[in-house]
Amino acid sequence: MxxxxxxxxxxxxxxxxxxxxxxxxxxxxxxxxxxxxxxxxxxxxxxxxxxxxxxxxxxxxxxxxxxxxxxxxxxxxxxxxxGQVNDYEPFVIQPPAPLVEAERLCGETVVLTQLIDGRVVAVSIAGTERPLRLFVRLGQEVPLHAAASARAILAYQDPVFVEMLLGSYPRPSFTSGTLREMNRLIDHLALVRERGFDVCDNELDEGVWAVSAPVRSGPAGRVSTAVTVCAAWSRVADPADRARAARVVLDTAQALSLDSGYGGTFGPDPGVDELAALLSAHDAAAGAAGAAGGERP
Structure with missing residues (x-):
């Protein structure tokens, strides 16, 4: 002893x-x-x-x-x-009122995603009876590089942290339009910050278009969630329809931000006509990249 x-x-x-x-x-x-x-x-x-x-x-x-x-x-x-959470069930919530209102206004699926331990997870979905085949399901991780719902969050994180995340996880191609190359991803996140929203056009799901905006929380406006409208491409083929969906997303993000204690400014706040022009420019750039055999911007 x-x-x-x-x-x-x-x-x-x-x-x-x-x-x-x-x-x-x-x-x-x-x-x-x-x-x-x-x-x-x-x-x-x-x-x-x-x-x-x-x-x-x-x-x-x-x-x-x-x-x-x-x-x-x-x-x-x-x-x-x-410290990773493998079961995201505790983070899943009932769709908050702004999410439900967004689904009512645009008649499409509306998703709330959250950054959890380096993953972006769908924590709330306001569903719709209109048919839509989606990659994302409630409680499921979304790819960091290929989903507007993830990129709208990553665009507002520390650049070193983002570079580490994007470099540490696989970046597979889901469609011919999936954006995978690191430098172009970093440039794309800068574009998201510049215009205040992101678009995913046939990058994650064939025939699916999505628009996403960051939700700010607290006095400092920290971004850890994003709101996204997802629609079958055929239902938003008209640029005016895409612009209206983008405006709903921006309004919903602002409402959720206010509910989360943020009282500051929201940066770019384009109207429907300006959104239509921005989205048309995005489509033109994507078409040019596709014709050249490259990735979408």
Whole structure:
């Protein structure tokens, strides 16, 4: 029997390298924008050589990711998976009143998505009796690169975090129009911020058109949810119909934002005629990309 006051044996002592690895991961969790190797070295007081070897190992095993542009480390998919929620049922909610009203106004499926542990999940759907084959179902993850409902959220996240997410998960082609290339995705997110909404035109589901806008919450206007109208392409072939659907989405996003405690400005707020022009420009650009054999913008 071990005597009182006796030091722990070597087998009972924590392994130094494990403690350092856990310290680095815990520290990075507080810095969504990431930290450079030198910052980690200084803040954790770990010798730079040891820090470099440690981060290399964590990167190779997927617990951290390093941006090739900023050289900052952020938590990788391995670390995020430790806290990942596999059952999204607790996040599913009844359609809030603005979602129900949006479905009534446009007669199409309206979806609310939420960013949860690095995934974007459909947490509420105001359904419609009109037939529509959709990739997304209630409680299901949507692809980060191919769904307007995801990109409308990612456009307002920290760029390093977004780059890590897009680089850490597969970006398969669902249709010939799926946008997959990293640099074009980053450029596309900038376009989403510029116009205040996103469009998914035959990128995720053949014959399905969708428009999505971010929902802001709290005084700071943080974006973690988005509202989306999805319709069969044949029902929104007229640019005026697409413009009206986009206006419903923007109005619904604003109503949900106000309900979530946001009282600031909403940025671009185009009218139906301006929306029709923006959507026509999007269609023209998409057609040009398709004719050239490239991805949609």
């Amino acid at each position: 071990e005597k009182a006051g006796t030091e722990k044996s070597g087998a009972d002592k924590p392994m130094h390298v494990v403690v350092r690895a856990l310290s680095a991961l815990t520290h990075l969790a507080a810095y969504r924008q990431g930290l450079t190797l030198q910052q980690l070295h200084r803040q954790l007081e770990i010798p730079v050589g040891s820090m470099h070897r440690l981060m290399n190992t964590l990167e190779q095993t997927g617990f951290v990711s390093r941006s090739p542009t900023t050289k900052r480390y952020v938590l990788g998919p391995g670390a995020l998976a430790l």
